[in-house]
Amino acid sequence: MRIGLLGTGPWARLTHGPALREHPETELVGVWGRRPEAAGELAGRLDTRAYEDPEALFADCEAVAFALPPDVQAPLAARAAAAGCHLLLDKPVATSVPAARELAAAVTSAGVASVVFFTLRFAPETAAWVAAQSGTEGWVTGRADWYSPVFGGSDSAYAASPWRRERGALWDVGPHALSLLLPPLGEVAAVTAARGPGDMVHVALRHASGASSTMTLTHSVPPQASSVTAELRGSAGITTLPERGEGGPVRPLMRALDALLAAARKGERHPCDIHFGVRVTEILATAERALASGATTPAASA
Known part of the structure; x- marks a missing residue:
């Protein structure tokens, strides 16, 4: 699955980037961040390209993973869903109930798969x-x-x-x-x-x-x-x-990627999908x- 990463902070550098690069069934297409210089630096570390426009990244991907603050994540994820991308979301999906519900509506309307990364x-x-x-x-x-x-x-x-x-x-x-x-x-x-x-x-x-x-x-x-x-x-x-177990959050994130791949292929909701994220x-x-x-x-x- 061709997947993009949105976010350039510590969570993206230490967890999402390594997991997306190492997973045997994903191809890391590129990185977008709110600071272009940080996106370029992280893309170089991950041996991929930096995107200046998130819409361009959505167009090149089948799925996107988010390592952004929740209230930045929610509207971008809704746009990604509308572009047909499956979503690996971070928790909380938003800190505003209307924003969380709007994202869930976008996911439902687009018919894409979603998994929220609750580490435990x-x-x-x-x-x-x-x-x-x-x-x-x-x-x-x-x-x-x-x-x-x-x-x-x-x-x-x-x-x-x-x-x-x-x-x-x-x-x-x-x-x-x-x-x-x-x-x-x-x-x-x-x-x-x-x-x-x-x-x-x-x-x-x-x-x-x-x-x-x-x-x-x-x-x-x-x-x-x-x-x-x-x-x-x-x-x-x-x-x-x-x-x-040992190994930090990279291994759990790779299992969350497994779950997203399975949900996308089978068309079945995962227990930790956007609707569970909204309830949280x-x-x-x-x-x-x-x-x-x-x-x-x-x-x-x-």
Whole structure:
């Protein structure tokens, strides 16, 4: 599959670029970025060409992969879908519910395949855990806690990311937490949220099944306090998210590419498609409103 890359930041350089170049069933056609000089530099590293116009890249591709801030991604992805390109999207698909829904409508109208890259859903160890728990009945509660040191003194390449600084961990790692909790616990009916120190937020979810869950999300802890954990409790006992394997996010992204290829060839929706991405945006937007109001807010759906 001929595929293009949109984005030139650390995520594009460290994850998307290597995965797109190394995948045996994709041909990296080129790179587009908002800064032409950065696009040229990354294209040189990846042994491909830089495009000055995203529409020209869409015209030369069967699919495109996004490593852009969410509210830059959404309108560009809608244009790519209209051009007939299958979409490998990053999470969150947007931080605005209307923008997310407009993208979903464009995907549906064009009939293209879409996969949203929720890293833990494509890492083999954690993906297998989610699948096993989703097939188990009787869960009554769960939690997903993401304590990240990106703003807390680490040397993370993402510490300078303007959109992460603006929107915080709720929007950056909240999608990952929801991607773990929603499959086994089901649809969210209501959301409560409270702020902690820094960008920390605590979110409580009531699921339509009657189960409840919580998320603690932050980029503001010191490195020695960082961890990523999740667990479920119910009639089957207690189960805990396993550790991810070594190798970073490149291997999971290659598996997301596998999923996009399969969805495009078979014409079947993937569980982590644009519609799941929209629901994640809706829930996070509801949490943001709850933080502003200090009250429990019904979780609106499409």
